[in-house]
Amino acid sequence: MSSHLSERQNADEHLLHSHGYAQQLHRGLSLWSSFSVGFATVSPVVGIYSVMSLGAMNAGPSWVWIVPLCLALQLLVALVYAELASQYPLAGGCYQWVKRLAGDRWAWFTGFMYLASALASLTTVAYLGGFWLWLLATGEPPSANAQVLSGAALLVLGLAVNLLGINPLKYFVNAGIVAEAIASIGIGVLLLLFFRNHSFALLLEGLSSTSTGDGRYFSGFLTAMAVGGWAFLGFDACSQVSEETADARTSTPRAILRSMILVGLTVMLTAFAVTLSYTDTAALVSGQVIDPVTPAVVDAFGAWAERPFVAVVLVAFIACVVSVQTYIGRAVFGMARDNILPASALLRRVDKRKVPFAAMVFSTLFASLGLALGLNATAVGTLIAFGSGGFFFVFLIVVTCALLARLNGTWKVEHGTFSLGRWGITVNVAAFVWLVFESINVAWPREALAPPDAPWFQVWAVILVFSSLALLGLIYLFWAKPYQRTGTPQVPTL
Template structure:
């Protein structure tokens, strides 16, 4: 299917020709964002940690995180409507800031997404064994994680339409199951009064911390549940009328997932037979406990299937986003092995970026052989995701204040845009510090020091690696060249970056 004339013309005006298949409607774009944010994956990632730190009062961190991320979407909406390009963080920064800063932002975002894919694949693998009632070894978990990764790569390789079909099927099952289960737990199987939602159950005192510090720690964790909306941007060059539809899709993805996550978080707590067991460390899976306790043992296997579907759809969509981000960098010839990474196959899928993203994600899987190392990667993934949020909102704010950028796309918040942008900088900056702050209470008991410091160490290592490549290969100079030539690196004979 050829791209609509206005979309192709807009892309050409931005310096690129249409290479990917532009066939997504706004619903297809929403599905990408919904799958990556994923209410089931997000809830599983934060529920047990939140309850163990702040008791059942932890749920109040979720609306705080949702509001903060809504501020980020405000900025993203203005940027995406003006420059509807794959690889948003990199593409937008190179139009608002210095080439070096923009390149480093894109580098950070790419590695955050690729290592997040490692985490999702690893967290999905235990559910395969749960389906058959088996207890896996660390090596078996890593092998199954590899299988997940390769399966999702194969689906992505067949192009956006095939990917959309799989992802849409997954989120349909996830959305229906999440809403029905959440409402049933809340309206039919509720065991506790709503006053439970303000009770810390003595969790902060048991950990030797204060209620305020515990709540800040939960906000650091809770932000992870609302970070995938930028997947809508990754498929901007495959979305019809992208300048209008991508901002809409981001809002729908964030708010719909946010509503489902909060609904289910509250429902799980109020239907849980004994929330104090979670605080005491006796129940490491409060979500499944609440569901099985309410519906009976027969519900356990179907629930595991829903969780597996959710993780698979999340990984597929996120992997596709990582591939398109690499494709965006490589076609500007500013990423290692650009000639290979920028390739598009006959299905109009960015196969070079897909292979590269998969190789990087799989290279980190052996960390799963040691739980502390994988735990460090999970912590780093959350921090590394918020760093690009902060950098991008900061760049946008500075450009506004200097008069270098006045939003001129389909979406503009006018005089309120600067205020919203400033609040987004404040939120993301505080969240970066909050996540990177070393806390023993967010690590397992007896965890090694490097897991406690994992967020700061991980961000530092990736940043130093990026700075090293920047100084050695100077991709920023090629970015200056693309700025003057229009940025269309379509010549297959362009020199590769090694």
């Protein structure tokens, strides 16, 4: 048994060396642990509890059908990512893949946009989790300032867990998986079987003004679909921890696909269960209810269940924050060791626990600055759209590079253990079409996702912010030419 494990470790290190890198991180994650990181990052609790109210407001109870639709379409992207992760199981994920598919310039730009998107996502998760932290501590929903403060506390807690090393981290993430199972699967099954207050016909109705026949329902459905895409981001976290995963060429693609499918099914279950059990559907679709899940649980199980339920949900949010910080730190490390980031010599350093500590601190500080956007308590829709818009843009770059490389014959899936075979081009094309649509859909300026009477620049936030980031990235790319500094210096562990 030990000799077999040693052989796998040697194979992993040999593969890493073949790409010009030394084994600096601790390869202590199993398939289950890699899956746990992906599952906690995508997080059915974070996904469904964050978007359910917004989805119902825009499309009525029928918004739940967006969940299986988004799952099927995002699974196309996950399949392409699984192929890439199998062939190139390297920290840096999409940056490393584009580097090999399209060259150093596109790789740097992709990595830059990915980091910007991931930091926006970390800010959003911490901000949304701050609601549950304050609710558990005080029993009352937080003010804008209190939610920002609670979100900052979650970031500090997540950083502390990450700095302990990969082994303590994986046990903490496993606790999040248990919380997810209780808060999503367990409660969802009980609500659906024993506390359903509506017939399934409700799911075919649009009870808000969006159900009128003037096209507003279709517009509302597209808006809900833009928000619903948030529930299926983060599966690529598994690829970022590839250099800490045993037998990564096999384990990482399996972890990507399993986390996506199981999260999707869990979100689907919870969406259907809460919608059918919530008593005041009119209040849900009118936007009067920010958190429909807790009232549904309290109505079903009694007032005693509220505090334990909030605690379980909070654990799931904390695990998500920890996982997002983990993969951002590895993404920064994966780029910095190629010398293409400012202060790369510092950001690629690994401490005695095999943790890229400077990269972790950097990402946490930047995400903390973004929390200031949450001072407007009604801006959650803008935050979610902002957090997901960049990811879909990065997905589109990666999938486009993969498709072009397939078509011109420069990428042949030969070395990975996971391959789509003759379905590769078909799946790749379908993923490309979906991502073009959803990238436009998420970025589309909508007053429905902005606070009432919001200024025009908040309505256009996704386009303005990411266009500005892309422009800054391109200016830096052509001015500083960071891609020309690319290399693989082997940095000794502290």
